[in-house]
Amino acid sequence: LLGAACMIMDRRDHLCGTIVLCFQPAEEGKGGAAAMVAQGVLDDPHVDVVYGLHVWSQAPIGVVSTRPGPMMAASDSIEITVKGRGGHGAQPDHTVDPITTAAQFVSTVQTVVSRKLDPLEPTVVTIGAIHGGTVHNVIPDDVRMLGTVRTFNEDLRDVMAAKIEQVLSGCCESAQARYDYAYLRRYPVTSNDPEQAEYVLDLATRTLGANNVGEQPKIMGAEDFSFMLQRRPGCYFFLGAEIDAEVDRPHHSPRFAIDERAFANGVRMMVALACDATRVRTEVERATGS
Numbered sequence: 001l002l003g004a005a006c007m008i009m010d011r012r013d014h015l016c017g018t019i020v021l022c023f024q025p026a027e028e029g030k031g032g033a034a035a036m037v038a039q040g041v042l043d044d045p046h047v048d049v050v051y052g053l054h055v056w057s058q059a060p061i062g063v064v065s066t067r068p069g070p071m072m073a074a075s076d077s078i079e080i081t082v083k084g085r086g087g088h089g090a091q092p093d094h095t096v097d098p099i100t101t102a103a104q105f106v107s108t109v110q111t112v113v114s115r116k117l118d119p120l121e122p123t124v125v126t127i128g129a130i131h132g133g134t135v136h137n138v139i140p141d142d143v144r145m146l147g148t149v150r151t152f153n154e155d156l157r158d159v160m161a162a163k164i165e166q167v168l169s170g171c172c173e174s175a176q177a178r179y180d181y182a183y184l185r186r187y188p189v190t191s192n193d194p195e196q197a198e199y200v201l202d203l204a205t206r207t208l209g210a211n212n213v214g215e216q217p218k219i220m221g222a223e224d225f226s227f228m229l230q231r232r233p234g235c236y237f238f239l240g241a242e243i244d245a246e247v248d249r250p251h252h253s254p255r256f257a258i259d260e261r262a263f264a265n266g267v268r269m270m271v272a273l274a275c276d277a278t279r280v281r282t283e284v285e286r287a288t289g290s
Contacts, residue, residue, distance in 0.1 A: 004270035017278035033224040050234035052225040059240030064204040065216035066237035068197040072190035073150040075222030190226040193233035
């Protein structure tokens with residue numbers, strides 16, 4: 001983005017509008033884009049359309065890819081504490097075992113996806129953390145679990161919140177345990193405006209050549225640029241930066257690595273968007289008198 005900013009400044013006399021450049025703060029976990037939107041990043045100056053670029057380590061180097069409509073999933077979190085009654089591991093009949101109750105929940109909650117939802121609606125529930133107990137021969141008082149829920153359907157978020165609690169309630173009731181449950185909405189679906197997605201793919205073809213353009217499959221990852229797309233039409237796209245197609249180097253992994261030569265195409269795309277999008281919008285406004 002900094003490289004693109006320098007090149008855009010060199011071309012500022014040829015721009016037909018105002019360009020706002022945003023570095024992405026606190027994307028991982030904090031949803032920094034939501035705070036930026038709340039603080040007026042789209043309003044002062046007024047922003048008509050938004051574009052976002054994300055380097056992608058699992059796509060061919062230099063290839064720009066996107067898709068119309070939902071591209072990345074909504075991401076929510078669940079926080080659960082199963083409350084039992086601890087005791088000696090040799091006398092489980094004197095306890096309410098939160099570990100077996102939690103284990104039952106972890107297994108049974110997958111039936112929400114496999115048996116309670118339309119199979120044509122991709123949804124994921126993952127329990128990513130379980131904490132309970134300290135020694136081998138004592139049943140603890142409680143077990144804490146953390147999980148994530150992903151879906152491309154905004155309407156399913158409330159449905160998932162309710163159905164997960166139904167499973168949790170049933171597991172705890174059968175074991176005479178209690179629970180605390182929180183369903184935390186994190187990021188909405190990253191959904192591209194169809195016209196803007198088509199425009200980005202066309203511009204990428206004109207700028208980088210057809211061999212460097214592709215349609216991006218949906219992925220269950222999440223992105224806080226979605227908060228901007230809720231407020232303005234726009235498009236989020238990936239820039240491939242794969243080092244070796246035979247070796248997987250995924251994001252959020254200690255193996256993560258990218259080929260930085262891809263950055264050149266990223267700069268070209270951002271500069272092209274700044275120059276072309278403002279020109280196109282100005283021409284449309286002149287033609288329509290708006």
